[in-house]
Amino acid sequence: MSENVKAGHHKFYYGETENRPDAQILFSYYDTNVIDVYSTYVSPSLRGGGVAKQLFDAVIEKA
Secondary structure (H helix, E strand, C coil), rough: CCCCEEECEEEEEECCEEEEEECCEEEEEEECCCCEEEEEEEHHCCCCCHHHHHHHHHHHHHH
């Protein structure tokens, strides 16, 4: 996982605080072997910089 990506409750986020992240990916456990990613957000200032990929990679590592 990238050093800038932090783990929260059913989320990974990028930024200073979990409550107001600059980017995040939200997920739930659909089944014991399935993680459902249901939301991603990257602030406009960070778009195009690979942040969403870092967040998604963190979910893949968790799976």
